[in-house]
Amino acid sequence: MLVRLFLVLASAAGAVSAQDADLEAGRDLFLYFCAECHGKDGASVGPIAEMLAIEPPDLTDLAERNQGVFPIKAVAMQIDGRTPNDAHSYMPVFGPSLDSDNSSSVALPDGQTMLVTQRLANLIAYLQSVQDQGN
Numbered sequence: 564m565l566v567r568l569f570l571v572l573a574s575a576a577g578a579v580s581a582q583d584a585d586l587e588a589g590r591d592l593f594l595y596f597c598a599e600c601h602g603k604d605g606a607s608v609g610p611i612a613e614m615l616a617i618e619p620p621d622l623t624d625l626a627e628r629n630q631g632v633f634p635i636k637a638v639a640m641q642i643d644g645r646t647p648n649d650a651h652s653y654m655p656v657f658g659p660s661l662d663s664d665n666s667s668s669v670a671l672p673d674g675q676t677m678l679v680t681q682r683l684a685n686l687i688a689y690l691q692s693v694q695d696q697g698n
């Protein structure tokens with residue numbers, strides 16, 4: 564259940580985006596792990612949500628709610644469970660489920676690069692792809 568996710572400093576030349584992330588795989592992961600609460604499109608509420616005391620938030624306006632910047636680091640930490648869970652107890656921890664042998668670098672808004680498991684990178688790429696554009 565080791566989650567291989569850590570920060571590395573990006574050199575100017577070494578900054579990479581999640582170009583090697585696989586959107587389709589990310590979508591599959593989302594449908595498998597997340598859709599029952601967050602809805603198939605991430606914007607609505609899935610069947611399990613009715614049983615929760617807190618309604619799962621719309622995941623297509625994460626960027627909009629963060630001044631137009633997709634909050635990759637916060638999202639990653641929320642998904643893998645490193646964000647303290649007291650206010651977030653209805654959202655399961657997915658770190659172990661998303662562990663994989665390969666890692667991938669994702670670029671953060673502040674210019675740093677974050678190394679995450681390939682599966683988490685795929686999922687994040689998918690979430691980024693469903694952000695509302697017009698806001």
Ligand code: HEC
Nearest residue numbers: 596597600617618619620638641642650651652653654657
């Ligand atoms: C059992 C239901 C459930 C499942 C399954 C679930 N979530 Fe959540 N999620 C929630 C709830 C409820 C919240 C709001 C928690 C809170 O505010 O305390 C939440 C919050 C979040 C947030 C924070 C959103 C914000 O507004 O800051 C993100 C990101 C997120 N979920 C992503 C995911 C992803 C990705 C998956 C699949 C890997 C997933 N969730 C699976 C219930 C779920």
